[in-house]
Amino acid sequence: MRVMEFKVKAKPKQQVAILEAIRIGQFIRNKCLRLWMDSKREDKED
Secondary structure (H helix, E strand, C coil): CCCCCCCCCCCHHHHHHHHHHHHHHHHHHHHHHHHHHHCCCCCCCC
């Protein structure tokens, strides 16, 4: 897992865009994890 930290002096419009990008990334990550957790595990015989 990679962790990146930044300090930003952003304008309000930029802050909204950054927060939206973070939310979209979290949504995609959560959907991928859910798909991975719900997918059928195949045995070595399959």
